[in-house]
Amino acid sequence: MMSENPYLSVYTLTKYIKRKFEADPYLRNVLVKGELSNVKIHPSGHIYFTLKDDKSRIQSAMFRSAANSLKFKPEEGMNVLITGDVNVFEASGQYQLYVQTMQPDGVGALYLAYEQLKKELAKEGLFDARWKQRLPLLPRKIGVITAQSGAAIRDICSTIQRRYPLAEICLFPAIVQGPQAAPSIVDAISLAESNGSIDVLIIGRGGGSIEDLWAFNEESVARAIFSCRIPIISAVGHETDTTIADFVADMRAPTPTAAAELAVPSREELFERILERKRSIYKSFSHQIKQERKRLTTYQQSYPLQFPERLYRPFTEKLGGLDDRLLRSKNDITVNRKANHERLERMLSFYSPIQRIKEESRNIDLFSERLTRTMQIEMQKNSNKFNSIIRMLKALNPLDVMDRGFSIVYKEGNVVNSIENLEVGGTVQVRMQDGTLEADIKSIMLKYKEDNLNEQ
Amino acid sequence: MSNETLRFEEAMSKLEDIVQKLESGEVPLEDAITLYKEGMELSAYCHGKLQDAEEQLITIIDKEGKPAPFNPAKGQEPNE
Known part of the structure; x- marks a missing residue:
């Protein structure tokens, strides 16, 4: 057979090697220590790793059934003690350590x-x-x-x-x-x-x-x-x-x-962000426009702008009131003054002097009449008296006496009724009934005698 | 905004500034109109710049600091 076809298939060779591993009683139950490396925990629960020391390494696998009993999580660099068996994985032709138990043994040097x-x-x-x-x-x-x-x-x-x-x-x-x-x-x-x-x-x-x-x-x-x-x-x-x-x-x-x-x-995120910014800008801007519009409307609808006349209405009302009061006051003042004036006028007329003037005037008339009458009476009386005196006087007139032969002697204008101030050689004036003569005194005799008449 | 040399990241940061300013609500209306216009232009600019960016510049820098084009698929300088 070998001479016909000396070449084995890979599979046959691998099978042969695998049988050698299985036949060895030591490899069926191995106790080995080393450091974990390249630990991969498969989602199925199987754990794959490389067990190594300074000089060598061996691919290892721990299936779920064994891994389930692990008290710790196998990690990179851990030093471990392992029991298992060594066998060949036919598909890759690699021998592997199939782990039954694993426990930590200190820490790996690199890990440390x-x-x-x-x-x-x-x-x-x-x-x-x-x-x-x-x-x-x-x-x-x-x-x-x-x-x-x-x-x-x-x-x-x-x-x-x-x-x-x-x-x-x-x-x-x-x-x-x-x-x-x-x-x-x-x-x-x-x-x-x-x-x-x-x-x-x-x-x-x-x-x-x-x-x-x-x-x-x-x-x-x-x-x-x-x-x-x-x-x-x-x-x-x-x-x-x-x-x-x-x-x-x-x-x-x-x-x-x-x-x-x-x-x-990411570009997609950026597109999204740009869009977002665009929206923000639009939103803020339109919001602001809305706000400003609202503000404007508020102002436009505000009381003063809506009813401007109402703003000055109170003043108009006040002005009207004041006008009325002013008018009233004016009238009041006029009426009062008028009444006062009339009162004073009445008082004045009451105390007016015209009446007295009239009265006094009447009195004057009366008195003047009385005076006139009295005067006339008095005049009459005096006139009568005067006339009677005149008559008496006329009867006593010395000139009349002179008619009967009497003369009046004057010395220097004074009547001489005595010889006392006369002296011989002086002159006297003798007034006669029908004229005056000047006479020199020839002699003076103290005794008054009727015979001395010619001396005069 | 005729400045075509404006870099994308500068344009973006300007855009952000405008958004913040407008969001603050403290910009007078006239300025807000200007900002709004500018913001819209910037966003269009950024969008365009991003849209048009197709060819990416990849360079390899040697130990002397000299750059050379690099194609990551080949894993080495194309002229080698």
Whole structure:
């Protein structure tokens, strides 16, 4: 048979090998210790991982039936003690450790290093929220630090292209795995910073084992990210992988695609936002117009503008009242004055002197009449008396006596009725009945005698 | 708003300012009319700019800081 066709089918060979594994009693019940790596918990409940130590590794699987009894969640870097069996998975031709039981055995060295650095940087405050820079809303230039070829850059570019083609992408290629990775990433960060136009920086790579992602747990990378002035989004591995870079970055994205989504807004959202702004502007504006119109209407309908005459109506009324009062007052004053005047007039006429004048005038007449009468009587009386005196006087007139021979002697105008003041040689005047003569005295005799007549 | 060199993000931030001003309700009516017009123009400008943006610029920057076109599908510079 072998000479006819010496070549085995892959399946036959694999079957043969599988039988060898199954035949070995030691491999049926293995006790093994190692560190967990690349742990994947399948939604079905099966757990797949690589068990490893410094020198070797073995693919392992723990099916749900066994996994259900686990008291802890298998995590990257854990050191574990395992019982199980080794067999061949025919489809891939790989031998695998099928795990029956698993318990933790201390912590893996890398995991320990990770925990230590994390603790140290946290203590230093590098993870503090106050250092987190805000991502720009609309970045112009997006820097990407990742491998030049690989799913990460493709995912990032296609995501940004789809969401926000306005942005420019600048790739700063870096080695993201292996011993050169950390310095390469640090260099790329400083290159991006010195470029000067990068608005946001995505640093990351696709998923992998803790060793694959290790550069992102290096202190130098963490410090470069921390001191970078450009906001940084970290995007390392898958959802479950958390690196130091993730803690120190301004924003952590679970995957490169998610980082691109965080870095730029989506075009659809922006269209929506522009529309929203348009609506807001329209709404505010029309609201304002409405408000202003309402205000205008309010003013137009306001009492003063609606009934302007009512504004001055009170004044008109007041004026009318005052007019009336003024008129009334005027009348009152006139009537009062008139009455007063009449009263005074009456009083005046009552005390008028005309009556007295008349009376007195009558008295005067009376008196003057009486006076006249009295006077006449008196006159008559006196006249009679005068006449009688005249008669008497006429009877006594010395001139009449002279008719009978008597003369009157004057000396210097005075009648001389004695000789006493006469002297001889003097002259006297002698008045006769029909004239006067001057006579010189010749002699004077003291005794009065009738014979001396001729001396005269 | 004839300024065609206005960047999208500047136009957007102007638009935001106008919205805020108008929403505050403290702008006099005359200014509000101007703002309204400007806002509508800006939104049309932004919309157009976003609509027309088709070709994305992707560059790769080497260690000396020199840029070169880059095609992520090929994973390397096209001229190499």
